[in-house]
Amino acid sequence: MNPRIALIGNPNTGKTSLFNRLTGSFAHVGNWAGVTIEQKIGQLHGEAGQLIDLPGVYDLDPLSADEAIVSRFLLHESFDGMINIIDASQLERNLQLTLQLLEMGRPIQIGLNMVDVAEGRGMRVNLERFEELLDVDVFPITARTGAGCEVLLSSLQTKERQPFVLDYGADTEEAIQQILELTGRSKQDRWIAVQYLAGNRVISEQLEASMPSISDIRKTLEITLGRFAHAHITERRRDWAKLIRHQVIEENNANEMTMTDRIDAVVTHPILGLPIFFAVLYSLFHVTFNWVGAPLSDLLDGFLSGSLTTGAVWLLQALGASEFIQALIVDGIIAGVGGVLVFVPQIFVLFFFISFLEDSGYMARVAIVMDRFMQMVGLNGKSFIPMIIGFGCNVPGIMAARTVEEERERLVTIFISPFMSCSARLPIYAVFAASFFASNQALVVLSLYILGIVLALLAAKLFTNVLAAEDKHSLFIVEQPPYRVPQGLTLWRSTWQKAKGFVRKAGTFIFGGSVFIWLLAYSGPDGFNVPMNDSFLAMIGGAIAIFLVPLGFGTWQAGASLITGFLAKEVVVSTMAIIYAVSESDLSESLLPIFTPLSAYSFMAFVLLYVPCLATVAVIRREVGSAKLTWFASLYGLGVAYAVSLIIYQIGRLLGFA
Amino acid sequence: MMNQLINIPLNQSVIVSDLTQIDDRLRRRMIALGFYEGCSIKVKRKAFFSGPLTIEQTEHRQMIAIRQSDAEQIGVIVP
Numbered sequence: 001m002n003p004r005i006a007l008i009g010n011p012n013t014g015k016t017s018l019f020n021r022l023t024g025s026f027a028h029v030g031n032w033a034g035v036t037i038e039q040k041i042g043q044l045h046g047e048a049g050q051l052i053d054l055p056g057v058y059d060l061d062p063l064s065a066d067e068a069i070v071s072r073f074l075l076h077e078s079f080d081g082m083i084n085i086i087d088a089s090q091l092e093r094n095l096q097l098t099l100q101l102l103e104m105g106r107p108i109q110i111g112l113n114m115v116d117v118a119e120g121r122g123m124r125v126n127l128e129r130f131e132e133l134l135d136v137d138v139f140p141i142t143a144r145t146g147a148g149c150e151v152l153l154s155s156l157q158t159k160e161r162q163p164f165v166l167d168y169g170a171d172t173e174e175a176i177q178q179i180l181e182l183t184g185r186s187k188q189d190r191w192i193a194v195q196y197l198a199g200n201r202v203i204s205e206q207l208e209a210s211m212p213s214i215s216d217i218r219k220t221l222e223i224t225l226g227r228f229a230h231a232h233i234t235e236r237r238r239d240w241a242k243l244i245r246h247q248v249i250e251e252n253n254a255n256e257m258t259m260t261d262r263i264d265a266v267v268t269h270p271i272l273g274l275p276i277f278f279a280v281l282y283s284l285f286h287v288t289f290n291w292v293g294a295p296l297s298d299l300l301d302g303f304l305s306g307s308l309t310t311g312a313v314w315l316l317q318a319l320g321a322s323e324f325i326q327a328l329i330v331d332g333i334i335a336g337v338g339g340v341l342v343f344v345p346q347i348f349v350l351f352f353f354i355s356f357l358e359d360s361g362y363m364a365r366v367a368i369v370m371d372r373f374m375q376m377v378g379l380n381g382k383s384f385i386p387m388i389i390g391f392g393c394n395v396p397g398i399m400a401a402r403t404v405e406e407e408r409e410r411l412v413t414i415f416i417s418p419f420m421s422c423s424a425r426l427p428i429y430a431v432f433a434a435s436f437f438a439s440n441q442a443l444v445v446l447s448l449y450i451l452g453i454v455l456a457l458l459a460a461k462l463f464t465n466v467l468a469a470e471d472k473h474s475l476f477i478v479e480q481p482p483y484r485v486p487q488g489l490t491l492w493r494s495t496w497q498k499a500k501g502f503v504r505k506a507g508t509f510i511f512g513g514s515v516f517i518w519l520l521a522y523s524g525p526d527g528f529n530v531p532m533n534d535s536f537l538a539m540i541g542g543a544i545a546i547f548l549v550p551l552g553f554g555t556w557q558a559g560a561s562l563i564t565g566f567l568a569k570e571v572v573v574s575t576m577a578i579i580y581a582v583s584e585s586d587l588s589e590s591l592l593p594i595f596t597p598l599s600a601y602s603f604m605a606f607v608l609l610y611v612p613c614l615a616t617v618a619v620i621r622r623e624v625g626s627a628k629l630t631w632f633a634s635l636y637g638l639g640v641a642y643a644v645s646l647i648i649y650q651i652g653r654l655l656g657f658a
Numbered sequence: 659m660m661n662q663l664i665n666i667p668l669n670q671s672v673i674v675s676d677l678t679q680i681d682d683r684l685r686r687r688m689i690a691l692g693f694y695e696g697c698s699i700k701v702k703r704k705a706f707f708s709g710p711l712t713i714e715q716t717e718h719r720q721m722i723a724i725r726q727s728d729a730e731q732i733g734v735i736v737p
Contacts, residue, residue: 058691090692090720093718234694235694268703371705372710405683475684476723477691477724478722480712480721
């Protein structure tokens with residue numbers, strides 16, 4: 001017996017926090033609607049079963065791709081129980097979903113979250129009354145701190161129950177009966193008929209496919225009611241929820257200005273909002289590079305290229321390892337993997353800040369601040385959230401585009417996401433910025449991020465014009481959650497969750513890539529241990545280099561590292577470290593004679609834009625579901641990169657930069 | 659007196675009276691978030707350059723942001 005329990009609730013009610021608490025997972029949480037975009041499965045503590053974390057929904061009728069996952073899950077997958085998590089401070093809204101779940105008649109229990117927030121607003125919840133009215137076990141929890149979660153876990157409910165029946169009025173009840181008769185379903189399936197009448201897209205599609213005449217029942221009902229059936233059903237549900245709320249919540253309505261109001265007055269200020277947003281971004285990069293990341297990276301590099309290398313050489317010589325093995329380990333693996341590992345501190349710091357923004361509630365405000373801006377290019381403010389997440393890594397950024405309701409806008413968001421400069425490109429900038437722009441590193445790196453954003457917006461404008469001849473009305477509605485102070489543990493978990501992929505890549509992709517690149521550099525047509533310039537790597541890179549001459553970096557070394565960068569962008573640095581057989585700190589010096597500041601900038605811009613990495617291409621393929629679009633999304637960047645680098649280098653030369 | 663949400667000054671309480679003119683999906687989402695015909699709301703902020711409006715459902719303290727072009731289509735009554 002290994003029960004499967006589904007976790008369902010409104011967006012941003014703490015489902016994922018609870019999921020992490022109950023399963024010991026480190027799934028990603030944030031304070032904006034739409035953090036969970038696919039179902040995640042975790043093992044419950046004490047082997048009590050499996051818990052399935054579903055995207056947040058307000059209603060079982062889906063408006064966007066991530067919401068449809070919930071309806072499909074409930075219809076087609078088997079599960080033994082549900083935990084419905086409710087935000088106590090928004091009881092009435094949450095209860096409308098709860099009602100729909102109760103109507104299904106499956107085993108259910110309720111986790112009442114954010115009781116503290118509700119109490120802060122002068123609301124007290126009468127738990128006993130609540131349990132009595134709904135005939136369901138209700139557990140008060142604080143998902144973020146874990147209070148009450150064990151009790152919830154120890155009393156998992158898998159006992160089947162009778163479907164809850166809300167009277168929708170004589171006409172609607174008659175229509176429900178007709179649907180059940182027509183489709184030959186039992187009273188147990190009443191909820192399906194209700195969902196059909198309420199216009200649930202997933203259910204309508206399914207029922208109408210096998211039984212086209214079913215739509216007549218809804219039409220007849222709508223004529224009798226004189227309004228849309230969904231409007232009628234929603235109103236009935238709301239009246240019910242309102243009734244429950246009045247019986248369960250004791251309120252002393254204090255209407256003072258909350259902390260959220262005060263913060264909002266500043267960060268979504270009509271004039272200051274935009275500059276504040278850019279100031280936040282700038283300080284994020286400044287702290288990451290200049291204050292915290294860089295000093296830590298230097299320390300780590302000192303260790304890797306100093307004691308570790310010396311130690312390894314000593315050990316290998318003591319063991320009597322062959323020259324080949326010594327070169328492989330010291331020049332190949334330590335240089336290649338180490339060249340990337342030194343950036344782990346900076347990447348951790350960057351992810352820490354992105355997690356902080358997500359968890360505080362600021363992301364939802366960014367959607368407001370950026371909406372006008374994004375509208376100009378045919379997108380909406382919500383598209384900016386996937387773009388910011390893309391700064392961490394393009395893969396989750398592209399997946400987050402699922403929260404954009406409009407299909408056209410979602411596709412365009414995916415297409416432009418690879419221009420968002422992800423953390424894997426950071427090591428490359430860090431090396432070049434340290435070598436050529438030592439005095440204003442943060443500014444140079446920020447300029448690349450902005451270059452990425454500007455080009456992404458231009459591309460979006462172009463795609464929108466191509467994809468939509470006439471601009472359809474776009475949907476924009478964003479919930480503005482109250483701010484909260486991110487919790488240390490949650491922050492650490494989501495930082496680790498994001499950054500561990502980077503560390504893991506260092507152990508797999510970059511390790512393998514380093515060995516391979518080193519081999520290519522170590523061997524040539526004349527055999528092993530050839531001079532680097534006669535190696536296979538030099539030949540391959542040289543062929544590419546011809547095309548790169550107009551861009552200012554037509555060397556075989558640049559060509560070779562760009563090819564390997566397709567595996568993962570940070571491999572560009574590994575490759576260079578191997579080619580020049582130096583550690584990261586010395587790499588800066590090795591680059592000085594080969595690049596000028598101008599060609600270095602041109603190279604960084606090229607790396608930013610040229611092609612998404614392998615993992616990103618894979619996720620684009622999955623999200624757009626078309627090979628043709630995937631090819632296009634992956635390759636158009638190459639043209640853009642070439643054009644931009646050409647312009648930077650040639651115009652830069654005309655202006656007299658070197 | 660019937661008015662459009664867009665013309666209401668900041669922080670004045672009004673009653674939503676007409677959601678029929680806005681896009682179907684927007685209406686559904688607003689209703690799901692507690693912004694139904696008959697509820698009391700106020701405009702908390704307007705963003706720069708005719709950007710989105712932040713509106714609050716007074717009773718639930720629920721806040722959402724919608725576009726000005728949509729706010730033009732929403733009918734409200736000043737009580």
